[in-house]
Amino acid sequence: MTSEAGPMGPMGSDILHVDMDAFFAAVTLLGRPELRGQPVIIGGGPRGVVLSATYEARAYGVHSAMPLARARRLCPSALVLPPERDRYQEVSRRVMAVLRDVTPLVAPLSVDEAFLDVSGARRLFGTPVEIARMIRARVLADEGLTCSVGVAPTMFVAKIASTRCKPDGLLVVPPGDVLAFLxxxxxxxxxxxxxxxxxxxxxxxxxxxxxxxxxxxxxxxxxxxxxxxxxxxxxxHGRDERAVDPDTTEVSVSAEHTLSVDVAEADQLARELLRLSGQVARRLRARGRATRTVGIKIRFADFTTVTRARTLREPTDVSQEIYRTALALFREAGIAGRAVRLVGVRAANLTEAGATGHQLAIDERPAAWSQLDRATDAAGHRFGAGAVAPASLLPRQPPPPRAPKPHNP
DNA sequence: TCTGGGGTCCTAGGACCC
DNA sequence: TCTGGGGTCCTAGGACCC
The missing domain is CATH 1.10.150.20 (5' to 3' exonuclease, C-terminal subdomain)
Known part of the structure; x- marks a missing residue:
């Protein structure tokens, strides 16, 4: 609970919402300056959606989450570029660092958005409006990117304010104006x-x-x-009791994938579950966390979706254990033969890894699986993720040429 | 239009315990 | 034997966010 009031008292407009403008598209355009001023869409894949679009593309009605096929029809002149997630993460980290230079009370909402409580930063940096101007100037100078900032007494009004001044805007809603604004x-x-x-x-x-x-x-x-x-x-009524909470501990970790074509074959879906289980487990280990509840998600060709979950006796971060649970859930779900478009694996009920003593079944040798995971993680660090993968995930080799039958006269 | 991938939170019902 | 009420944990599904 951070309810300490700044010099202006508890009713000042001390909350900032910082929102990068068309973030993915803007970052990609930094590397392609010749495309500036043109309609550009970030997205890809045979069944993809728009992840981000420049304002030139939005003028045609294109917006985030729209199926790419439709976006292309609306704006045939748009250039569609694939996302560069690593770069977005990198830029995001630097922008968040700029915000944390102002105050430790920064709550990121996603890669391209964050709330700040600047009530404690006035002495150092000035009024919230001055701080907002400073942040916008620094992000532009350091990264060449524009952002929009809402300034208000509460988080949700600050959020609406930033949305309403996009792009490249700054909007202040003083306490007395909140209701007239809303x-x-x-x-x-x-x-x-x-x-x-x-x-x-x-x-x-x-x-x-x-x-x-x-x-x-x-x-x-x-x-x-x-x-x-x-x-x-x-x-x-303008009431919002939430405080800006910098704690970003996750509640769940998941990985899902929409197949390029619908698949009914159980072996192929099991391979996908294996791959996704590995991804989820790797992310858990990277964060030092373990899961007690493993879930799967299956979306059919008609877009209906089912989920199944099972809570384990002991938390785990072992790829093989997560996969085994996911596969059992899949087999028990009784959906054999149906055409599937998406599969997902989810880990919930997270705990700190090693927080509870591992009580492991004797016959399954999970210690060996755990060692395998650690070795795989280490190889991934040295040679890049995916350097080491289960044999069943390797590209399938053509069958070996058949040896001529020995003649046995 | 033909719908990604990463998340959070809420609801409703059932099991189980006291 | 018919029958309470509350609390906690779990599962499935859905709304919503970026």
């Missing part, structure tokens, strides 16, 4: 209102945030359930 906005501007909730609100005749504020809580509760109703009602 109430005319459509319900969908609220954090937590997506398609389904917007439709439910619409059925109640609620179109703006002001409408929600005026609606009795009980009515909202019937339509949305307890938690969502409370949440939205509070937000609509």
């Amino acid at each position: 109430h005319p906005l459509p319900t969908s501007a609220l954090w937590g209102v997506g398609r389904a909730t917007e439709a439910a609100l619409d059925r109640l005749g609620l179109r703006t945030i002001g409408d929600i504020a005026d609606c009795p809580l009980l009515t909202l509760r019937h339509a949305l359930g307890d938690a969502a109703a409370q949440h939205l009602h509070a937000l609509a």
